[in-house]
Amino acid sequence: MSDRPADPVPRRFKEWDQRTQVPLLAAALLFLIGYAVRVLAPHDTQPWRDIALGLVATTWAVFVVDYGVRLRLSGLGRRFVRTHWLDTLVLLLPLLRPLRMVQLYTAVQKRRQEPRLSLYARVMSYAGLTAVLLGFSAALAVYHQEHGAPDASIRTFGDAVWWACATLTTVGYGDAVPVTPLGRLIAAVLMACGLALLGAVTGSFSSWLLQVFAREDERRPPGSG
Structure with missing residues (x-):
């Protein structure tokens, strides 16, 4: 049995993750806003409800595209679903997407030599x-x-x-x-x-x-x- 360590995360995957953190955060907040308008706005407040539905569908499509790109760049194939279970979960439950704010804040703190x-x-x-x-x-x-x-x-x-x-x-x-x-x-x-x-x-x-x-x-x- 080979004792070779696990393959490192591909460079392109890391670059994609860094470049999409802020856009995906914005998309997550837009999704939450659209869903909130869709749920809370009265049924006779058109066209706002239709706009909110379009916003929800568009941002969820962005999440699907991002997941597909991550799956391809990871080089893991089907194992990606298991090893990146959180990405799979938030794709199925988009209301958890705003929690990326925490992930983004963590990334910002790591870039500082001395966290505040x-x-x-x-x-x-x-x-x-x-x-x-x-x-x-x-x-x-x-x-x-x-x-x-x-x-x-x-x-x-x-x-x-x-x-x-x-x-x-x-x-x-x-x-x-x-x-x-x-x-x-x-x-x-x-x-x-x-x-x-x-x-x-x-x-x-x-x-x-x-x-x-x-x-x-x-x-x-x-x-x-």
Whole structure:
């Protein structure tokens, strides 16, 4: 059996990834705006709803083209779907695309020799940004599925935002719950993400506190206290 290390990422793949980060971020935000208008705008507000639908379709087509280019430049063939599962996931669930803001910010920080924020502060800021974008996207999706369903408790977008906040923070008051199958699937994904984000924030904050206390102990004169 060969012990040859895995092939490095092709140079053209890296170049494509660097050049498309900002355009794809813009496309992700446009997708989210278009979807929000499509979901929240009244049915009689034409042509805005049709424009929003066209914006959603166009930006999703951009995501499909980008995925195809990445698949070809990677040289991995079918393995690309498995090794780049996050790219596949956001192609199937475009509402997760705005989370590329976090990826872009990470790339910018890596280009600095001295990041402006400490590791713990960066983790907490990434988690906070992720929670806001994910919560807003989930609120839109759940409201889209739930507000017209029989016996639905989520009737307004405000109800959906309240539900998303309660779900992300793992509080779960139970006053607003999804009743449709797709709504419950979105809720399950959001609950899993909420637990992960909460763990990241609390773990980083605890580590930061321990680091602060350790520095205080080091500065304390020997034999004191």
